[in-house]
Amino acid sequence: MVNKNLSNIKIEHHPFEPFVPDGAVMLMLGTFPPKPERWSMEFYYPNKINDMWRIMGLIFFNDKNHFWIEEEKRFDLPKLKAFLTEKKIALYDTAMRVRRLKDNASDKFLDIVETIDLKFFFEKCPTLRAIVTAGEKATDVIAQKAGVVVPKTGEVVPCSYAGHDFDLYRMPSSSRAYPLSLEKKAEAYRSMFLKLGCEV
Secondary structure, rough: OOOOHHHOOEEOOOOOOOOOOOHHHEEEOOOOOOOOHHHHOOOOEEEEEHHHHHHHHHHHHHOOOOOEEEEHOOEEEHHHHHHHHHHOOEEOOOEEEEEEEOOOOHHEEEEEEEEHHHHHHHOOOEEEEEEEEEEEHHHHHHHOOOOOOOOOOOOOOEEEOOEEEEEEEEEEEOOOOOOOOHHHHHHHHHHHHHHHHOOO
């Protein structure tokens, strides 16, 4: 039975389609996007103060602002999509429907109503061999589905789900609320990409 307090909170549906380039080898998963008023673009990690795209800029181009358009205060979406397609990186989130218990995107205050259909991704893209989660709640969802112990940040565990084998990498959150410098986050992600054989 739904808690009375929860029943009064609107359920939000995930606003973006999965981004799955042909031949994708890794699927990067957060938890759920922030509210639209915090978007700088209609795509994953849209908040201009989220550091995911600065992490990627540092790793692959030695420039944290590689994907940032300063005069327009937004990320360069065509450049991002071209980069992700080249590197064979798919994107989605672990929650398909949520309730926000507070007026923000913090994992602590997200009530997940429906989780990702992981089988869909493996059927759509059988080349996937790694799932990369950014944050505790996203990792919990995938670890529970795969029936494995939740890995510590920076660690990887082998998994199997719906007849598909993959490695689960738990990475630092790209939120600035996560207490780690941008450079240290980039080091952790660089190590993960190298393990996956991705040229950086």
